[in-house]
Amino acid sequence: MRDRLAASGDDADAPAVARAVREVGAVLGHDELRAVVRAVRAEVLGAGPLQALLESPGVTDVLVEGGRVWVDRGAGLQRVDLDLGGPARVRALAVRLAAAGGQRLDDAAPVVDARLPDGTRLHAVLPPVAEPGTLLSLRVHRPQGFSLEDLVRRGSVAPVLEPVLRGLVARRANLLVSGATGTGKTTLLAALLSLVPADERIVCIEEAAELRPDHPHVVRLVARRPNVEGAGEIDLASLVRHALRMRPDRVVLGECRGADVREVLSALNTGHDGGCATLHANAATDVPARLEALGALAGMTPRAVAAQAASALDAVVHLRRTRGLRHVAEIGAVSGGSDGLVVERVLACGPDGELEVGAAWPEVARRWGLDPVVA
Missing domain, CATH: 3.30.450.370 (Beta-Lactamase)
Known part of the structure; x- marks a missing residue:
């Protein structure tokens, strides 16, 4: 069937496959023909x-x-x-x-x-x-996305954390969404970006186009790998620099992987509030170590990373996967001091919705312009 489709020059769509099946003289009923078409398309495409x-x-x-x-x-x-x-x-x-x-x-x-x-x-x-x-x-x-309300209904976001996340987006906080592989970082980020006002322009930079926020003005820039000759590469770091020339209201990096962290921190330190990125980390408090490791790939010293990140980032939203449920587990506040970059856990929530409020939450909430009272 593959050879026949290649010889005909037809696309392997359902009608072309059905014609090829008939041409070989097979006599099939409607259900059998449909099953064969599915099998051939799966094998070819x-x-x-x-x-x-x-x-x-x-x-x-x-x-x-x-x-x-x-x-x-x-x-x-x-x-x-x-x-x-x-x-x-x-x-x-x-x-x-x-x-x-x-x-x-x-x-x-x-x-x-x-x-x-x-x-x-x-x-x-x-x-x-x-x-x-x-x-x-x-x-x-x-391809379908989830709204923040959907994530609350599915148990991925505890109801008590929903107003906090909405408030951070509304007040244009610079957010870092962290978590292990498969914890739902991209899904949550897309849901948060869907809360951005419709008159703002979002520029998303990704290694692969995954973010699908429900927003009327999203510009996507996708990195390109080098070809077999090693030419033609366009990396994330260069795309972040180009994004700043596109009149963005919010700059979003799908995932911090290496030297691009330098460009993102620089962008968020030049008046581009409301930016977001994702990062692999084991816990919110481990984010400083991860940023230092990525900054080293860009030739940044730990002191430079701490200074840039403390000025650029406001909050870390950390996700975990517990008993198969992907959920927001921690919200941390980013600050810098004599000990370098610090992410202090101010809210923690288990998979069953139990909330733990850190001692610094009232002060951090006032800094973020949020209601310090959480249920």
């Missing part, structure tokens, strides 16, 4: 036998270890009994997916990180670098 898992509601990750398949539906990894057809087929699938993402995957380049046309994030490793066989990690991209 999608993730083959994994496509049904990627399209399954609730699935966030699909992992392949040689011939074994695992999925994450929000409650941890679960083994799936799925036949992928042997090591050669798994390797061929990985190579085809990498090509669909515009990347090369072979013995000379056995590791790849790519974005598929439907937004799915792909990471693949070939043997012998991957000892158990070809490794595939697929992070599902859900």
